[in-house]
Amino acid sequence: MGSRHGYPVLWRLTEPPPHDGPPLDATAVIVCRLFQRLRGAPGFCVSLPAGETPVPDEAERCGELVETARRRLVAGEPETGVDLRVCVVGADPTPLAFLNILGGEATKTAVLELLGWARKHHTGQGVLLMVHRFVAARATAVARLSDTDTVRISACWGLGEDLHLPGVHADTFVLKRSHDGPDLTFAGVDCAIKPWMDVPAVSGAIRASTPSHLRNVPSLSEEEALDVGRRALTAINLVGHSVPVEFALTSQGTLLRGTGGGI
Structure with a gap:
């Protein structure tokens, strides 16, 4: 320029x-x-x-x-x-x-x-x-460090284009740092009813009805949530301060999609 x-x-x-x-x-x-x-x-x-x-x-x-x-x-x-x-x-x-x-x-x-x-x-x-x-995600997760001992993950089915925004129907996973080390333990999930999901269009993403068998099912397994949490802590350590970190869960594994504001 x-x-x-x-x-x-x-x-x-x-x-x-x-x-x-x-x-x-x-x-x-x-x-x-x-x-x-x-x-x-x-x-x-x-x-x-x-x-x-x-x-x-x-x-x-x-x-x-x-x-x-x-x-x-x-x-x-x-x-x-x-x-x-x-x-x-x-x-x-x-x-x-x-x-x-x-x-x-x-x-x-x-x-x-x-x-x-x-x-x-x-x-x-x-x-x-x-x-x-483009990353074709079957599920999307945004992890945040809510305090020094707690990682909170918002997750939903599909591309999760608006997952950073308030009011999105998303599951909330809570992970705690282990008392005897830096690793995380699974503390629970608040499973949301997820009537909509973002899916690929010809170009861009569109909102579609979530298949009925997935609407009341957590979008991450316990093992996936722990993996996302550990990756998020690695990212936060590299950045040097707390930022939200977004991941796409795909058929080829978990991929970093980006970070939130404040990096």
Whole structure:
């Protein structure tokens, strides 16, 4: 975008980050390490510092940058969608994400929407726009450290596009740190009635009726909840403070999807 400060910077999520640097760059490096350590889908992120969040014409140029990188990411697989997420670094708004975005025009439109949202909430050190290959989740989980001894997990069937938002029908799992060590023990689950679930559309996600045999069934097993909790603690330790961490449970295992605000 022609910034004299050398931004935006594009970082490959699953490649070794080159260096630590200013706070925004250091945060991008942490995100790359999270995706490598906790196994996220291949992708990239674009960093934009405070004061340089694009105005509309610059956002369009940023969209072109993202679209060029997206084409490389899905080269040879034109029907593969991508997930996009924006986080304001050093602030704490709930992140905004668009899932399963397919094609160039849809990607650029999603970038404009995400950066427009970030401009309205921009009080932090900068913005990270994360893009990775679409993850077809059978269940989605967001883990938070509610106190030093307790991990709470919100989980639902499907893509969980709005799982970070209040009022979503989701199960709540409670895990406690063991008294004799750092490991977690399962303390219980509050199983919600889940009438709806987010599923892939041709492009994007749509809300569909949850199959009746799943509506009153916990979306994670005890073992899956413990695995998500342990992964979340690893992420929180890497970040250096408590942040919500989102995971997709898939046929290929549990994948990191991203973090919440405040990273």
